[in-house]
Amino acid sequence: MSDASGTDASGILDEALERLHATGPERLGRLTNHAPMAVEALVRNGQARAVHRWLDHYAHKLEDMPPASRPITADGWREALGDPARSTDWTRFFGDELDGRPWREVLAEWWPRLLPGIAGGSTHPVIRTGHAVRTLLTSENAGVPTTGPRLSELAHALGYWAARHLPLPPLGALAAAPSAAAALDAVPPLAEQEGPLRSRLDRLTAFPAWGSAPDPDTARDRLVELVTATTHRYATHGHGEPIMLVHAATAPNAVLRALPALPRELWAPSLAAAWTAAAAVTAAYTPPEPAAYAPTSLTAEEVFARAAAHGDDHTIKFTDTALDIGDPLALAAATRSIELNPPLL
Template sequence: MRSMTDTARNRTDTTGTLDEALERIHLSGPERDGWLSNHAPMAVEALVRRGQARTAHRWLDNYRDRLEDMPASTAPVTGQNWPEALGDLSRVADWTLFFERETADHPWPTVLAEWWPRLLPGIAGGATHGVIRVGHSVHTLLEGEETAPRVRELAHALGYWAARYQPLPTLERLAPAPDAAAALDRVPRIADQDGGMLERLDRLTGFPDWPGQAPRDRRRPAPHSGSSYGPRPTVTRPMATAHRSCWSTRRPRPTRCCAPCPHSPTPCGCRASTRPGRRAPR
């Protein structure tokens, strides 16, 4: 059985295998057959992190028949026209190029902190594989060296999330729920269970407000500040709740989080304090 020391040692790839695998993957698009997500980025990251780097290229060789070429770019996504391109899979190459430019011009944590709140309302797109791919990418960047292929993988992941952006329909605002479990219990079950996930999501009729969440149009993306990295979007209670997991009450220092906390003026609110028991702002 592999020891904890061996597992920890293998979290950081020093062989170059992960970068080589990502460069191969970036020649392909994020989907095949019009809707099946490309699982290669997540699979090779998990293989390398679990100490199986030697099998990554062989796995890719066996998976390559399930990959399709990256679609051609059609028109640039910019800091002004990006809302028009949200949820348009035909613009996935445009989105990828946009995030490649952004991560070249700005530190990747800054880009991530700016964009995940904007993309969060469309998290269901691609059966959540966009945000899953982002999570694997961020894990790699936090655990190891920030190489060009790894930063480019974040651009591909964010581009896929943006191109598959799928907001919920306009919903009736139900009575507030105290927590996630209670909110789920209050969502009315849809009568027609036919079709895929996206079709059924469009049949939702109501959802409880979270405590402290300001009313807003659930279909509308977060407003653009006018400059690429101006004031950050307002963080709703669910977003703050997700980031609260970055803060620890059991250790003398808060644990490292997956991204800069949007509710903090520091690069990472999770490392802004060394006092035990410090929690994220409510």
């Protein structure tokens, strides 16, 4: 189980990550391996003893690491950026980088290079990076030595992000919105909501003007506001596409989790990128009308226990984000995700 500091005293997270690092970031060439993110959330929220059983049920969705092609170099990386066939090359590159330099230094160098491609891989790479960084920060803050599997997980996450890096098309600015919630309400939905997210991104044209900040502290506060608004919105709009709409919340929350490890000058551009990611998912999948939801009387621990028993990876990760917010509407949104998404277990 996790101790009071949030670290994993059982060693189960490291065991699970070692088990997963022989597997690739995707299966069938397009579907993400969510296991590293889900097991981190399970351990983080007191469900470590369920991890290996959960992995046994998820194992049929895992594929071996794809074959390597050729090494990526520090001066030749641009030609490989956004090439999913090079995912193993990228993972090995970041493994070498993290072997030779402090992980914060590597993250700070590559974060601004990867940030414009935040929507690639349906935002899963940045989400995986956020989980990896949270684990490293938790260990660091508790004075616990960083383990090899946790550093390796950051290499896998950054490698996946580099391989699936996908900038959005040029976007116009619509009228400014006074809040994150108002901005989400003003996002124009795509007229034709068909096909995978990658194909929908090409049809985006403009978003409401929101997501800028004059200083790092304001950027962090607005990022918290964005994560709160997207989480709350799932309670009323999650039915539009229950799996994909969780990413409108979990992607910006991954950015929020990474902020403490990043130089402050990167916080404002991180907010701007998080907003575009949340707006893109909202535009691609939002339903025509909101739906009613039922409040919940469950505690945060009870809600997460239900998500863990349900077993769906997206539900686990969304509930983990909802617990970061922790208010009644966020918990109701998490309960809604348990209702809407198909269970794994």
